[in-house]
Amino acid sequence: MKAFMAAFLVWTLISANGGGGEAWPTHTACRDGSLEVLYQSCDPLQDFGFSVDQCSKQLKSNLNVRFGIILREDIKQLFLDVAFFTKGSSILNYSYPVCEEDLPKFTFCGRRKGEQIYYAGPVNNPGFEIPPGEYQVLLELYNEKHSTVACANATVICS
């Protein structure tokens, strides 16, 4: 009984300070014999779903992806920053405007905070063969106020 009460006390104290600080689980975006793409949300507010349809070492251009998220911000404008790393050193950085206010390119452009969006379609990527190795990719989507819309730490393992 004493042990139970002590455990109860410890639990209440821990749970009072708890919440937040936990990392989101790691998901698999795609897996194939030689290629594996894992990702983890780095937005403290939420996790999201993402998958790549084709998963091969010989990367095809305009890959089809699926992406679902509940927006925490309005996205009148949306920008994507991608940074590639290998062994801790940066290989490539680029920034891409996804939604522009005057020219909404995609159906989800202009959507509101609280709205659920689901995108299934191609991304504008070039086709190339991925050299074997392990790569880290940091993706961040942010809006015109520079608030994070989605953020992911992805790991690409190519063997």
Added chain:
Amino acid sequence: MMPPTRLAGTLIPAMAFLSCLRPESWDPCVQVVPNTTYQCMDLNLYKIPENIPTSTKELDLSFNPLKELGSHSFSNFPELQVLDLSRCEIEMIEDDAYQGLNHLSTLILTGNPIRSLALGAFSGLSSLQTLVAVETKLSSLEKFPIGHLKTLKELNVAHNLIHSFKLPEYFSKMPNLEHLDLSNNKIQNISHEDLRVLHQTPLLNLSLDLSLNPLEFIQPDAFKEIKLHKLTLRSNFDSIDVMKSCIQGLAGLKVNRLVLGEFKNERKLERFDTSALRGLHNLTIEEFRLAYIDNYSSKDSIDLLNCLANISKISLVSLDLGNLKDFPKGFGWQDFELVNCRIEGFPTLELTSLKRLVFTSNKDMKSFNEVKLPSLEFLDLSRNRLSFKSCCSEADLKTTRLKHLDLSFNDVISMSSNFMGLEQLEHLDFQHSTLKQASDFPVFLSLKNLRYLDISYTHTRVVFHGIFDGLVSLQVLKMAGNSFKDNFLPNVFREMTNLTTLDLSKCNLEQVSQEAFCLLPRLRVLNMSHNNLLFLDTLPYKPLHSLQILDCSFNRIVAFKWQELQHFPSSLASLNLTQNDFACVCEYQSFLQWVKDQRQLLVEVEHLVCAIPLQMRGMPVLGFNNATCQISKTIVGGSVFSILVVSVIAVLVYKFYFHLMLLAGCKKYGRGESIYDAFVIYSSQDEDWVRNELVKNLEEGVPPFQLCLHYRDFIPGVAIAANIIQEGFHKSRKVIVVVSQHFIQSRWCIFEYEIAQTWQFLSSRAGIIFIVLHKLEKSLLRQQVELYRLLNRNTYLEWEDSVLGRHIFWRRLRKALLDGKPWSPAGTADAAESRQHDAETST
């Protein structure tokens, strides 16, 4: 059973106490602006928090499981203007839920699965302007109880389940309604009846978005004589036939702006041809945009343009236009936008009434061709990778009215003429294109009206100082990412008396001329960041009487250029010095103190960090302690003082060396049995010198020596030889031989010297001190072989008649005389013993 209950009895109050220690747990919301804006997003709140001030104007309660809103839910917040209830799992809103919110202008209900909405749910809300009910499972506008919201300007009911386009009667009571977003609903048909309210009460400023509705049919005449501000129909049509019939159904509509097309990720049309757009001529359109049409045969391009001949503003976005070489001429277009399209080569444009041309981000461009656009005022040709063989003059564009020219993000632009005929230009942008010959001649000389010039990142190397001559009206000059000859900024801004903003970042600048900014009295913003400036020099900025913002971040600034304190113009309100290489050393103490004093002026002063010395690297500049310098000052002062003292002592010791010797050995001083310190052998010819110099210096100096001189100390009546031996050698410790020409010639002197030599040999001590009065001739000296040999073998003192020479001479002589002087009684005993011994040997 007792102990657990007792334990619980102590634990429960303890926990209550612990929870009281964290009062913020009762107040989880974030205070964005005190008493005005509160953010309570995603805090797992089941009810509306009560401890938020009643003066709150903006309240964000999104992502909390509120589930339902009872009546008067927000009566605590009568001042509320913006209320965000996005995704609060609200299923039910009761009557008068928002009652009392008379100032509320924006209500956001996005993402709530509302099942039950009471008829009086939105009662009150007498100032509501924006209502967002996106993704709320709304099935009909008619049943939406918002009829009394007369002030409504924007109604967003996108992403719902609305099937009917029937615009409810209550729209007639909303004269301010400007935006109605019905996109992403289930509307299939539009009938005349649906738009009846607009026929009765026109809403001239209404923008209507019907995108992403699966439109199948629009009743002909439904839009007849309806006036709208904007109508958007994107990704609505399944097939070209539906599209064609629906566009025909729009006949009679008067619209300022019509947007047709699809989204990049929502292609519904399998095939598109321009016949679908033929119905457009039945509409009155001021501005037309066609966007993201795929699977479109580019052969139809000319046909497409012909369809749009009567519209004054055209915008084509993301289309494949193919070959447009024979661009139709003579259209009455005033405004033409072509964005992100695929075209084979730059089209030859001849449009007499065109005022504005935006031609950006198009693919497959090569080089710019001449155009004939005599009315053109605004030309944007950015982001096409175009190359311009000659730029820019009236001849290239055939217009003299151009005010705005944007050629940024293109390929090489050759500056071959100085804007002849384009004197009206006010805005000119070349950024990120490569300018050729821009610094060869005063290229902007004729642009007297230019207000804005951007030549950032154009690979321009400024060599010619007159590059900006003629720009008398210029207000903004951006030239980041270029370079200057020798990385030195000369005075190139010579006529820009109206300049207010100047960007010189990333120009590799190392030095700035003192006169660089001397003619810019109105400059307010100056960006010098990302250069290689080593010191902060205020002199160049002194003439800038209007300067407000100066950015010197990302340089290599160590400290002020000059040691004394310097002053920036008094108008300066913000100075950015972050990311520099500050030296936190005492040498620059005045600069570091200045940083502390100018806290208000400096941007992110707490982020200024030291770069040197190594142990201070990364430490905040504000943390530099002046006291460390004072300590080192005392150290420096002390060491200088002690060095001074030591050197004074050394000088004194040197000066009073013999006094000290005397003082140290005064008690033990004794000449032993010797009466004289030295017997002087000299020629009578040199007696003057002996009397005036030698005797005077040695007998009257310190320590006093007793000399044996023949004229004084020889006992009269005794033979000279006996006197020499008895008085001279026997009673003297040393023998001083004054060697001179006369000495060598005097036989008595030679005699005395030879006896001295014998004496020295017998007593075996180095007792003879030679003084050479004058330089001796070697031939003469050779006559005295012995003397010659001795002088050759022994060191001798040479008399030099100069201040320094005399000083050295007397010191050496005194030292030589002191040498072998018995200072102690033991020494005396020794001497006595040796004398005894001498006596024995002599006998």
